[in-house]
Amino acid sequence: MREGDKVFRGHKDSVTSLCWSAHGHQVVTGSLDATAILWNADTAESLVVLEGHGKGIYSVDWSRDGNFVSTASTDCSARLWDVGSGLELHSYAPEVRSIVWSTSFTRTGEALLAGYADGKARLWHVEEGTILRTLEGHASWVVGCKCSPVDDHRFATASKDGSAAIWDGRDQQLGTCIASKVPLTCLDWSPDGNLLVTGSKDCRLRVWDTRKLGHGQIFDLQTELSPMSYEVTSCSWSALGPYVAATCADEIVTVYDAGTGKKIRKFQGHQGTVTCSQWAPDGLYLASGSSDKSAKLWGTEGMRLEEGALASEEEESGSPTTLSYLGVARKSSFDASYLMGMRMNPGAQAQGAAADPMAAAADQRGSPRAQGLRGQGEDSDDSGGSEDAEVCLLKDGSRIVILDDELDLPEQRDGSRRNSFSFSKGATNVDQLEEFRLPLGNSERYGETYLARQTMHAFGAGGKRAQWVLREQGVVEMERGVTHCAVSHDGERIAATLKNRTIVVLRRDGRGQYAKDLTLQSLKVLPTCFAFACKAHHEGCSGHSDGKVIAWNLQEGRREFTLHGHRTNVSCVMYHPSNPHLLVSASHDCSCVVWDLDLKQPIHTLEEHSGYIRHAGWSPCGDYVCTASSDNSARLWMGQSGRRTQTLRGSTNTLYCCCWSPDSNRVAAASRDGSIRVYSRAGEDALVVMAGHRSEVRSLAWHPSGDVLCAGCWDGKVSFWNPSTGERLYTCQLHVGAVKSLEFVSEGRSLVTASLDATVKVFRLSAVRSDAEHAKRCEHVCSQNKRNMGELLALCAGGSGVEESLARQVVQQALEGVREAVRGLGAASSHGAGVEAYAKVGEGLDAAILGLRMAGDEHKATGDQS
Helix, strand or coil: CCCCCEEEECCCCCEEEEEECCCCCEEEEEECCCEEEEEECCCCEEEEEEECCCCCEEEEEECCCCCEEEEEECCCCEEEEECCCCCEEEEECCCCCCCEEEEEECCCCCEEEEEECCCEEEEEECCCCCEEEEEECCCCCEEEEEECCCCCCEEEEEECCCEEEEEECCCCEEEEEEECCCCEEEEEECCCCCEEEEEECCCCEEEEECCCCCCCCECCEEEECCCCCCCEEEEEECCCCCEEEEEECCCEEEEEECCCCCEEEEEECCCCCEEEEEECCCCCEEEEEECCCEEEEEECCCCEECCCHHHHHHHHHCCCCEEEECCEEEECCCCCCCCCCCCCCHHHHHCCCCCCHHHHHHHHHCCHHHHCHHHHHHHHHHCCCCCCCCCEEEEECCEEEEECCCCCCCCCCCCCCCCCCCEEECCEEEEEEECCCCCCCCCCCCCCCCCCCCEEEEECCCCCCCCEEEEEEEEEECCCCEEEEEECCCCCEEEEEECCCCEEEEEECCCCCEEEEEEECCCCCCEEEEEECCCCCCEEEEEECCCEEEEEECCCCEEEEEEECCCCCEEEEEECCCCCCEEEEEECCCCEEEEECCCCEEEEEECCCCCCEEEEEECCCCCEEEEEECCCCEEEEECCCCCEEEEECCCCCCEEEEEECCCCCEEEEEECCCCEEEEECCCCCEEEEECCCCCCEEEEEECCCCCCEEEEECCCEEEEECCCCCCEEEEEECCCCCEEEEEEECCCCEEEEEECCCEEEEEEEEECCCHHHHHHHHHHHHHHHHHHHHHHHHHHHHCCHHHHHHHHHHHHHHHHHHHHHHHHHHHHHHHCHHHHHHHHHHHHHHHHHHHHHHHHHHHHHHHHHC
16 A cells, blocks of 8 residues: 555544544544534545534544544534444533533443543543443543543543543542653554553653552653654553554644654655554554544555654664563564564574564454455454355445344444345245335326335244234334333323433324424433333423433323432333322332332332442332342342342343243343343243343343334344243344333234434234234235225226226236235245235325226216216
């Protein structure tokens, strides 16, 4: 690759920051034009533009799982974005407005660190949008912040006051200070988390050893790198060794040896000040951004040596340079034709040979650029993919979609539907198809009418004929991401809590569609959850991030009263299934409260958990309460006495939600690692463990039949499981954002989902009972279609010329639609989905007949008048 071979152009103002995705195939850039752009690193093609900030962006970061990007802006907000859709999921802003200069995800991606102009750094919970920690101690702007690459509780901050600090997030105390006499501008961790490099306004880069972490201690300077020409604007540590890339207020990116402090490489090509740079995860490429409104991608091959750098080093030492990095002596022998040396071959070093370790590393792993899609396939192993998974490639808009044995079906980046396709793989039969669009008439008199275009999913157990058909019925788009939704017991209302601090109540109309009916506004704090009363559907309660529970009169849209019993975020509220005067609420203060709503007082407070309680729910019989906590356990309690009966163990990660079976004899609990465990109410050990999700499971719903357990995931997928056997029945992409709520309604005939992608969706779930019933229904539909065809042809023969022409046109279109349905559905007709589509054909033909009869009647009436 030549210098500056890839140029990213699209911003209207200076590029201020950039970051690579974990797999190294995409780059995000932030700009003073208030936008961030996601790029394909291989083609320099713009993929998604993130718009929403009111002022310039000064920092961007990419979560390690590749799903999210964070941005920091002078509009006093840090924001979270969904990579696939470009949707804004959260806006993090403290009560006191302050410019945000920097952001950084923790290693696990659960929290986001942001540095502010008020001298504080705040650690935000990514999903909840609440402040977990406030790091105070700096006297001026926090211009840089970085989470440790190896420790979720260790953070580094750099300030304009000339100090940097290492923090332990568990105690919020200022840890070890790094003193500097001039304002700092940037910092970065070494890959092992032991060293820290800082840049400052005195044109210097300094390397500090942070292994001697202790309160009040001052770190000694380990290495001071050769000064730059102007004040340092950015620094980035290579993922593969002791090399730091730095930029200053000129047009050059300089590479240093962090052990010796010497400049070893530089490259230039920007037409303005270089503001930022960062190494690719594989260490083979370097990206830089500039005030010339562009970003460039550089290959390490062909970069020029800093003139005289190595010669001067050898003259001073009398021997080839030795690098001191983490106590390991490494011989450096560079040549302009080599890739930058990293991870020296010990055998080659012993022989004194000049090695090309970067090339060796590339040969050993396979260069991601050379591998292309094979490299992405390897990445998928880290997230749960099968090593021997068959890979299927589909060209989908602006990107390639890789489908493995989990049959991922992502939406296009703009959230629109894909083209139709269906396939079957292995022992799992999956049919995803778009129902054909059947025109019923195209004359000016009758207009143009189409059957709705829908996506259908047919699935069953053990690779047999489909037993269930899932079909989208309706979508309600919200103004902001939905954090929770609840459905009234009669299915007439849906309440959704939004990120804009409102609660929207939807009502079902006569056609079975939901539309906005009421908005509860003027909320000072974020609503986190909602529940309808079991019998009085015009009553409900909401939980809030400040610990309050508010009771509402939904007929008048006003507050009835407020319950004060929690100290912080309320994660869940739920009414007793048969007593509308009992309510349970769970909170991040590690407590769960059972309330008497008549007295407005707690009956019991359940306080044995040692971590946040993420979810709580009554059993359908009303005798028990289950709680799921971040202490990795779920607990069962007697609802009337508050006595704990069981502690459900087995999970090694945070439990996000729990769900009772319809008969109250089993409990399912979902974990951060993507697993679901099903327990007996009488035992502590799991009966069934269901694993295989690629992201966290955030919601669960048990079908009233007891045969299906539904799980909603952070990546927007919904999975259907057999809770008795642990078999996964089907996984489908229903949203582009995290699925925060799932609920079966209408005796299990409908499924309601809510997501951070700002939508609430309703799906029809139909059971296909037997092969005999299926064959009978198909025969009935086909015979009905034949009869309708005969009536249409008879109308054609007996009408006028114009009418006959119109009728024949409709018949021809209907016939083409039927043929298309038969071709498109194919074998799917034997799996249940075909019945629904053939039924639509019959409906279309019936409507066509009705239209022709109306035309004939009108034609006859006109003739009689004349």
